Amino acid sequence: xxxxxNLHATVDGKEILKGLExxxxxxxxxxxxxxxxxxxxxxxxxxxxxxGYAITAGTVRFKGRDLLALSPEERAREGxxxxxxxxxxIPGVNNVYLLKAAVNAARKHRGLxxxxxxxxxxxxxxxxxxxxxxxxxxxxxxxxxxxxxxxKRNEILQMxxxxxxxxxxxxxxxxxxxxxxxVVASGVNTLRAPNRSLVLVTHYQRLLEHIVPDRVHxxxxxxxxxxxxxxxxxxxxxxGYDWLIGEAA
Amino acid sequence: MSAAVLTxxxxxxGAARAALPGSVIDARRRSEAIEMLCAQGLPAGREExxxxxxxxxxxxxxxxxxxxxxxxxxxxxxxxxxxARYVFVDGRLRSGATAPHGVTVRSLLSGxxxxxxxxxxxxxxxxxxxxxxxxxxxxxxCIEVRSEAAGAGIELVFLAAAGADSGASYPRVRLALESGxxxxxxxxxxxVGEAPTLVNSAVRVELAPNAHLTxxxxxxxxxxxxxxDTLTAExxxxxxxxxxxxxxxxxxxxxxxxxxxxxxxxxxxLSAAALGAAQQSQDMYALSEHLxxxxxxxxxxxxxxxxxxxxxxxxxxxxxEQAAGTDSRQSLRGLLDGAQAEIDLRPxxxxxxxxxxxxxxxxxxxxxxxxxxxLLSRGIAPEVAxxxxxxxxxxxxxxxxxxxxxxxxxxxxxxxxxxxAVALKELL
Numbered sequence: 219x220x221x222x223x224n225l226h227a228t229v230d231g232k233e234i235l236k237g238l239e240x241x242x243x244x245x246x247x248x249x250x251x252x253x254x255x256x257x258x259x260x261x262x263x264x265x266x267x268x269x270g271y272a273i274t275a276g277t278v279r280f281k282g283r284d285l286l287a288l289s290p291e292e293r294a295r296e297g298x299x300x301x302x303x304x305x306x307x308i309p310g311v312n313n314v315y316l317l318k319a320a321v322n323a324a325r326k327h328r329g330l331x332x333x334x335x336x337x338x339x340x341x342x343x344x345x346x347x348x349x350x351x352x353x354x355x356x357x358x359x360x361x362x363x364x365x366x367x368x369x370k371r372n373e374i375l376q377m378x379x380x381x382x383x384x385x386x387x388x389x390x391x392x393x394x395x396x397x398x399x400x401v402v403a404s405g406v407n408t409l410r411a412p413n414r415s416l417v418l419v420t421h422y423q424r425l426l427e428h429i430v431p432d433r434v435h436x437x438x439x440x441x442x443x444x445x446x447x448x449x450x451x452x453x454x455x456x457x458g459y460d461w462l463i464g465e466a467a
Numbered sequence: 468m469s470a471a472v473l474t475x476x477x478x479x480x481g482a483a484r485a486a487l488p489g490s491v492i493d494a495r496r497r498s499e500a501i502e503m504l505c506a507q508g509l510p511a512g513r514e515e516x517x518x519x520x521x522x523x524x525x526x527x528x529x530x531x532x533x534x535x536x537x538x539x540x541x542x543x544x545x546x547x548x549x550x551a552r553y554v555f556v557d558g559r560l561r562s563g564a565t566a567p568h569g570v571t572v573r574s575l576l577s578g579x580x581x582x583x584x585x586x587x588x589x590x591x592x593x594x595x596x597x598x599x600x601x602x603x604x605x606x607x608x609c610i611e612v613r614s615e616a617a618g619a620g621i622e623l624v625f626l627a628a629a630g631a632d633s634g635a636s637y638p639r640v641r642l643a644l645e646s647g648x649x650x651x652x653x654x655x656x657x658x659v660g661e662a663p664t665l666v667n668s669a670v671r672v673e674l675a676p677n678a679h680l681t682x683x684x685x686x687x688x689x690x691x692x693x694x695x696d697t698l699t700a701e702x703x704x705x706x707x708x709x710x711x712x713x714x715x716x717x718x719x720x721x722x723x724x725x726x727x728x729x730x731x732x733x734x735x736x737l738s739a740a741a742l743g744a745a746q747q748s749q750d751m752y753a754l755s756e757h758l759x760x761x762x763x764x765x766x767x768x769x770x771x772x773x774x775x776x777x778x779x780x781x782x783x784x785x786x787x788e789q790a791a792g793t794d795s796r797q798s799l800r801g802l803l804d805g806a807q808a809e810i811d812l813r814p815x816x817x818x819x820x821x822x823x824x825x826x827x828x829x830x831x832x833x834x835x836x837x838x839x840x841x842l843l844s845r846g847i848a849p850e851v852a853x854x855x856x857x858x859x860x861x862x863x864x865x866x867x868x869x870x871x872x873x874x875x876x877x878x879x880x881x882x883x884x885x886x887x888a889v890a891l892k893e894l895l
Contacts, residue, residue, distance in 0.1 A: 266844050269836070294846035302844075306837045310859025316845060319855075323846035359859070360841075376845065 219244045219384055219415040220265075220285075225276035227257075227264050234260040236440035237276070242384070242433075245412040249426055249451060250419045252437035253459040258419045259303060261437070262388040265417075266300035267293050281383060294320070295327035297383030299376075301390050305369040308360040313372070316360050317342060317379055324380065345378040348408065350401050366393040374405040385409070386417045391425035403428030423455040438462050472526055473505050479531045480602055487532075490578040491607050491639070496586065500601035507595050516593045519779035519811045521719035521748040524693040528665045532605045533557040533629030533636055541659045543624055547872055550620035550653060557629050557636040559606040569616025570650065575607040582609065585641060587671050588699040589725040593752050596723070597697040600637045600669035607639035612678075614647040622653045627692060630662025638668035644678035644706075651681040653873060656696075658689030658716070666717075670698040674706035676730060681709045683873060687880060688716040696722040704730030704759070711867055712739040713877055714749050724753040728762040728790075738767040740864040742881065743776030743808070750779040757790035764795040769864050771857055772801065772808035779811035784825065786818045793820075797827035802834065802860050804853075858882070 220242040227235040234257045242248045252258050264271050265278065267290035278285040280298060288296065308316075322332045346353060349371045361369045370390055377385050387406070391399055406416065406429050418429060426434070426448060434450040435442045436459070443462050444450065454462075480501045487497060509525050510517040536556055546552050551564035553572060560574035575582045587597040608623060625638040644650060658664060666688060674680055688694050694717040702708055714720055726735050741749035755764040770778035784795045801810030814827040834856050842852035861881060868874040 268840055268844075289849075290840065290843040291846050291848055294844055300844050302841065306835070306841045308838050308841065308856070308859060310862030311842075311855050315855075316842070316847075319847055319851070320845040323848065327846070380845075 219281060220417070221279040223277050225264070225278060226274040227260060228272045228274055229260065229270060233274070234440055235264065238437070238441055240435060240442055242415045242417060244415055246432040247410065247416040247418065247429065248433045248435060249431040250417060250435050250437050251421065251451065251454060253463065254421075256437045257440045258437055259388055262300060262386050262419050265386050266290060266298065291323070295324045297324075299380055299382035299385040301373040301377060301385060301387035303389040303392060305361050305373055307362050307364070309362045311360050313358055313360050314339075314342065314356045317376060320376070320380060342375075342379055345375055348378065349375050349405050351375060367395065367398040370394055370402055371398070371405075374402050378405060378409060381409070383413070384415045384417070386419065388419045389421065390418070391420055391422065399425065400428060423451045426451045436462055469526070472509060476509075476530055477501065477505060479529070483531045483603065487603065488576055488605065489580055490583050491575045491604050492601055493580065493583040496584060497602045500586070500598040504595055504598040504602070507592060510592075510596065514592065516752050516781060519748070519777065519781070520721040520750045521693070524663075524665070524719055528693065529632065529634055530599065530603060530665075531634045532603050533634030535559055536628045538628065540626065543626070543657065544655060544876060547620065547622055547653060547870065550622040552622040552624065553608060554624045554626065555606065555608070555638060556626045557634075558604065558625070558638050560608070567616065567619035567621070569613045569648070570619050570621065571611045572621065573609045575609055576605070578609070585671065587669055587697060588701055588727065589697075591725055591754070593723045593754070594697050594699065594725050596667055596695045597669040597699075600639055600667050600697070603635065604637045604639045604669070607641065609641045610643070610652075612642075612644040612648040612650045614645045616648050616650060618649050618651065620651045620653070622655070624655045624657065625666075625668065627656070627658040627664045627666045627688060628660070630660060630664055632662070635665040635667060638666065640668075640670045641673075642671070642680065642682075643673040644675060644680055646675040647677045648675070649679045651683075651870070653683045653685070653870075655685045655687065656694060656716075657687050658692050660689055661691060664689060664692040665695075666692055667695045668697070670696075672698065672700035672708065674700070674702045674708055674733075676703045677705045678703070679707040681869070682711070683868065683870075684710070684712040685877065686712070686714040686716050686720055686722070688720070690716075690718060692717040694720045698722070698724045700724070700726040700735075702726065702728045702730060702733035702735060705732050706730060707734045709736045710738070711864065712737075712751070713864070713881075714739070714741040714751070715880060717747065719748050721750045722752070724751070725756070726754070726764075727756045727758060728764070729758045731759045732761045733759065734763045736765045738864045738867050739780065740768075740861050741770040741778050741780070743770070743772045743778040745774050745776060747776040748779070749776070750781075752781045754783045754785065755795070757784070757786045757793045757795070759790055761792040761794075762790055763793065766795075766797045766799070767863055767867075768799045768812070769861050770801045770810060771804055771860065772810050773804040775805065775807040777809040777811070781811075781813040781815070783815040783817065784827075786820055786823050786825065788819045791820050791822045793823040793825070795823070795825045797829075798863070799827075799829040800860070801831035802857065803831060804834070804857065854882075
């Protein structure tokens with residue numbers, strides 16, 4: 219699904235990713251963990267194509283294609299989804315319009331007709347119930363006046379409706395209380411499928427109690443320094459990152 | 468501005484005066500107006516409150532009123548259901564309707580000499596183009612609303628059909644609401660043709676105690692029109708004036724609004740949106756003068772300047788000594804959409820008393836990169852994302868339009884002004 223080789227990326231001339239290697243096979247859930255400033259969010263943004271990052275070396279293949287050659291919107295239409303750490307508020311752009319426009323953009327890309335308005339709303343309502351979101355949020359501006367937890371739920375709602383092939387969730391657990399974390403995790407879990415992959419970018423182990431990953435990678439100073447199964451996350455919880463930072467240096 | 472223009476203005480007035488109707492403006496008042504205007508001179512760019520106006524067009528404009536056109540009307544905006552529509556062509560009433568209960572609508576062209584003695588209620592130099600209207604006006608709509616009129620609707624359509632070679636157009640309106648009366652007015656300024664056209668409108672609003680006027684003003688003039696406009700309003704105690712202006716048309720547009728809140732607890736809400744594209748200039752000067760206790764003003768402006776256009780809003784709130792307890796809010800925002808576009812926002816506050824609550828904010832900038840990337844990351848095409856964000860930017864004003872049919876018309880009008888917005892239309 220996703221193959222990253224020797225990825226180097228800089229922001230304002232400062233190198234953040236320094237030869238990152240990561241392979242996420244189809245149907246698997248991978249967690250990328252690491253201390254502050256290790257490059258986790260940069261990785262998520264580079265994958266989604268955010269402007270402001272310069273790729274200085276390396277390749278990223280997504281479903282066999284050169285991901286870096288695609289524009290952000292093409293990546294999304296191809297089935298890449300970024301769950302934002304800090305979803306923006308866009309007053310005046312209606313939530314349901316955005317969802318519908320996003321779904322139709324992807325359908326058009328695949329040569330499918332536009333979604334039926336009634337079926338679409340039925341689907342969205344069903345997913346909203348799953349995310350325990352109030353229906354009134356549909357008619358509001360995108361994330362407008364939403365609490366931190368509501369914004370994260372809205373990200374997952376969008377993901378559930380868009381059904382991406384690869385979802386990269388950037389610190390989706392940050393700022394969530396334990397109940398909201400469970401709702402978000404169960405939403406993510408409903409999307410686990412043999413033809414779909416997930417990358418969870420997170421600081422903490424606690425999200426991984428609810429979304430059990432197939433593999434755990436540790437990102438330190440712009441590189442994956444260790445990979446393992448879920449027990450690696452538990453080890454990090456016990457020992458922190460310092461021992462790996464020492465090894466990486 | 469040169470003396471030659473004033474000489475020409477006087478000459479044109481001298482040649483035209485005999486044919487100008489005294490029932491619209493009394494002949495003596497017309498002469499007074501032209502003398503007052505010539506004494507002050509036409510507005511000039513060196514004046515602080517005119518510096519963002521495209522005034523060059525006045526140098527070569529023909530001031531004489533256009534001859535009445537007998538041509539068939541071009542397609543006009545769809546009439547609003549429940550509204551009585553009056554159509555003025557080049558400043559003269561062409562077609563009327565049956566006025567709603569409690570409302571009198573008269574064309575002063577067929578009025579008496581006693582009708583032609585009013586002028587706009589402002590001595591400000593910013594309002595002096597109303598004197599030009601007073602000198603040359605060829606007709607006036609006089610709308611009187613009695614207290615039994617509750618929520619009636621009037622639609623005024625001013626069509627500028629003549630090119631500047633044949634003369635200017637002078638829409639003129641007086642709106643007087645008696646105590647407790649309520650009225651909604653939709654005032655549209657539209658145009659036809661590619662010829663340069665001068666329009667100079669003057670509107671006087673008088674609200675008696677507890678009257679409530681909702682006034683929508685839409686400027687969609689033709690591409691080479693110069694639209695100058697002056698509106699004065701006087702608000703007695705507990706009167707409420709909701710003024711919402713949307714400007715998208717004309718080559719050069721300038722609107723001056725001078726509202727005087729003379730009665731206790733009078734309320735003014737002025738919302739304006741302006742779109743500039745190509746070489747357009749959209750300029751508005753709005754003064755809200757608080758002259759009584761517990762009065763309030765809310766000013767909201769949203770402007771988008773694209774290409775090489777200039778969009779300006781100069782909003783002043785003056786709180787006089789006697790206006791303790793005034794509450795005023797100003798929110799002015801501009802969006803720059805082009806390296807050569809210009810936004811000029813001037814929030815001004817003048818306070819001569821204590822115990823007031825006045826807030827103001829003005830920001831101008833480009834489209835928010837974070838918002839843009841968020842939409843792209845959801846698969847939205849860049850041009851659609853930009854249109855969506857521009858649309859959202861205007862929403863603070865557009866959302867205040869309480870008539871669904873009008874709101875839809877304005878939304879489609881605004882979308883139509885945003886090029887390549889087909890995809891966006893589907894979302895509305």
